[in-house]
Amino acid sequence: MPKVMQNAMDLATAVTGYLTQTNALAYAHLDSKFRITQTSPNFLPGCVLAPQGEVKGLIISELLWEFIGAEGALEDVLHGRIPSFSIEQVQREQPDGQVCYLSFLVVPFETGDPAAGLLLLVRDTTQAGVMEQHLLQERNELRLAQSSLSRANVELQRLNRLKSLFLSMAAHDLRTPLTVIRGFAELLLGGLGEKTPQTREYLLMIATQTEWLDRLITDLLSINQIEEGQLVLQPMTHDLNSLVDSMASGIENLAKTKGLIFQVEQAQASTAVFADPERVKQILYNLLGNAVKYTPPQGVIRLRTWAEDQLAVIEVSDTGRGMTREQQSQLFKPYYRTEEARRGRTQGAGMGLYIVKTLVEALHGRIDVRSSPGAGATFTVRLPAAP
Amino acid sequence: MIIQKKVCLLGDFAVGKTSLVRRFVEGRFDDKYLSTVGVKISRKSLARDGHQLNLLIWDLAGGEEFMRYETSYLRGATGALIVCDLTRPETLAKAQQYAAEMRRVNPAAACVLVANKVDLTGLRAITDQELKAASALLNAPYLVTSAKSGANVPAAFDRLADAVAM
Numbered sequence: 001m002p003k004v005m006q007n008a009m010d011l012a013t014a015v016t017g018y019l020t021q022t023n024a025l026a027y028a029h030l031d032s033k034f035r036i037t038q039t040s041p042n043f044l045p046g047c048v049l050a051p052q053g054e055v056k057g058l059i060i061s062e063l064l065w066e067f068i069g070a071e072g073a074l075e076d077v078l079h080g081r082i083p084s085f086s087i088e089q090v091q092r093e094q095p096d097g098q099v100c101y102l103s104f105l106v107v108p109f110e111t112g113d114p115a116a117g118l119l120l121l122v123r124d125t126t127q128a129g130v131m132e133q134h135l136l137q138e139r140n141e142l143r144l145a146q147s148s149l150s151r152a153n154v155e156l157q158r159l160n161r162l163k164s165l166f167l168s169m170a171a172h173d174l175r176t177p178l179t180v181i182r183g184f185a186e187l188l189l190g191g192l193g194e195k196t197p198q199t200r201e202y203l204l205m206i207a208t209q210t211e212w213l214d215r216l217i218t219d220l221l222s223i224n225q226i227e228e229g230q231l232v233l234q235p236m237t238h239d240l241n242s243l244v245d246s247m248a249s250g251i252e253n254l255a256k257t258k259g260l261i262f263q264v265e266q267a268q269a270s271t272a273v274f275a276d277p278e279r280v281k282q283i284l285y286n287l288l289g290n291a292v293k294y295t296p297p298q299g300v301i302r303l304r305t306w307a308e309d310q311l312a313v314i315e316v317s318d319t320g321r322g323m324t325r326e327q328q329s330q331l332f333k334p335y336y337r338t339e340e341a342r343r344g345r346t347q348g349a350g351m352g353l354y355i356v357k358t359l360v361e362a363l364h365g366r367i368d369v370r371s372s373p374g375a376g377a378t379f380t381v382r383l384p385a386a387p
Numbered sequence: 388m389i390i391q392k393k394v395c396l397l398g399d400f401a402v403g404k405t406s407l408v409r410r411f412v413e414g415r416f417d418d419k420y421l422s423t424v425g426v427k428i429s430r431k432s433l434a435r436d437g438h439q440l441n442l443l444i445w446d447l448a449g450g451e452e453f454m455r456y457e458t459s460y461l462r463g464a465t466g467a468l469i470v471c472d473l474t475r476p477e478t479l480a481k482a483q484q485y486a487a488e489m490r491r492v493n494p495a496a497a498c499v500l501v502a503n504k505v506d507l508t509g510l511r512a513i514t515d516q517e518l519k520a521a522s523a524l525l526n527a528p529y530l531v532t533s534a535k536s537g538a539n540v541p542a543a544f545d546r547l548a549d550a551v552a553m
Contacts, residue, residue, distance in 0.1 A: 061391075065428050068443050069393030069463025087459055089425025101425060129424050136422040136452060140400045144420075147475060151512075 025124045031117040034060045048092045078114045101129030167224045171217045182210040208253040215285045233276045237386040240271040251288050259297035265304045272386035273312040275363045286352040291318035312385045317378035323371045332357040391441045392551045397485035398470030399478040400449035403503040406534035408446045411544050423448045435552040465551040466497035473502050474510040486525045497550030500529035501543050
């Protein structure tokens with residue numbers, strides 16, 4: 001007679017010990033051939049198996065699928081080659097459709113005595129399993145979302161590169177004929193016989209507008225460079241007054257076409273600034289261009305420069321419709337246009353002031369705006385003066 | 388005669404392991420993604436050479452979950468479907484690790500590489516060439532499947548059954 005049968009009390013004591021240690025729900029004793037010899041009364045319901053009669057004498061894998069293929073592992077436990085064998089978190093569906101989780105642990109019934117067989121402990125780990133499932137579900141869904149976002153990001157970067165390539169090619173292709181038009185317009189203005197005042201006016205308009213188009217192309221390329229993080233600056237010491245002089249006539253012509261008065265007030269002494277002159281011009285063209293756009297006929301646009309505490313200051317003011325505080329807070333964001341600008345006929349993409357701010361900051365300067373509805377706007381740019 | 392064989396489904400999380408089993412065993416598909424914790428065991432009987440072959444299919448959790456109990460789960464398995472998701476290239480790289488683990492525990496195990504979710508045509512991110520290369524590396528045939536449409540799902544399990552029944 002097997003030892004286990006000889007002393008039922010020993011079995012109960014051993015099992016109780018294991019139950020306490022492992023929080024087991026049910027148990028079965030297996031002989032050395034893995035046949036069930038003894039079970040706790042709750043073994044079948046505990047394993048979520050409908051009661052199916054006598055299980056004593058069955059090989060464990062005949063009752064529990066989990067042990068099909070596990071014979072080698074059970075042999076190892078029996079002969080002490082491994083201390084235990086476990087199958088954790090086995091998901092089972094209960095007769096009512098609810099999911100439960102069970103964990104199986106097999107240990108030697110008596111260490112060093114294979115003939116004593118094995119003890120199988122079954123724990124109900126549903127609570128932990130369900131909680132783990134919720135956590136895992138959330139984590140995996142988050143990871144899937146991350147993965148999907150990361151793929152979308154790669155695709156967006158690819159499209160952005162294509163857009164940049166298109167922009168730079170388009171800008172180059174636009175600039176070539178524009179340079180020719182502008183060159184011939186200036187040639188005609190400067191010579192080649194007598195011209196009527198009307199012809200001169202038309203030629204001037206062509207020259208001014210082509211120069212303006214050229215500025216727009218520069219802005220397009222700047223957006224590209226800003227987005228790519230490849231803004232190119234060539235700072236040098238130059239005189240702000242000379243720079244303003246070189247572009248004043250162009251702005252004046254533009255203002256005239258809209259019936260605006262353009263005034264320039266420059267510092268008495270020359271104001272040396274340390275910045276990229278082409279970028280400073282770009283800043284001024286954008287600020288003055290906006291002033292022209294948003295100021296109604298008979299209005300006044302004023303450009304002032306002065307020196308102040310190691311800074312060169314440029315101020316552009318207009319007598320246009322002005323802005324609310326809310327509008328001012330959005331003003332330097334890309335693609336921002338006021339509701340009035342969107343509704344009105346004023347053309348633009350809302351990138352001008354974004355470019356201006358980016359350029360000013362790249363030149364280690366600062367830009368401020370003062371405005372109120374109906375009272376025009378004043379933009380003040382402060383750039384480092386040359387040492 | 389009845390032959391019983393334990394086989395596993397291995398692969399990264401959300402590649403469709405549970406959906407493949409459900410399609411094969413129950414003939415249905417559910418679009419809702421439910422992460423598997425631990426293991427779910429299903430049984431499917433097939434006829435092989437005049438015998439009944441019972442496949443005990445261990446659908447194991449993917450990702451780090453798998454690593455927690457891998458050895459005890461894999462012990463005694465005679466084969467595995469190594470599953471990757473055709474829309475997520477990283478799951479093919481992970482498939483190599485799962486196959487290696489399977490063969491470490493069961494050196495003679497048969498493996499079949501399954502590239503799932505072929506129904507998501509616009510999102511496919513793994514080419515046939517990449518699958519061929521992975522298949523050669525794993526020394527495992529590969530099949531392109533869809534648990535959603537059922538395409539090639541029985542074929543994948545049949546391939547594994549043929550290999551483990553031998």
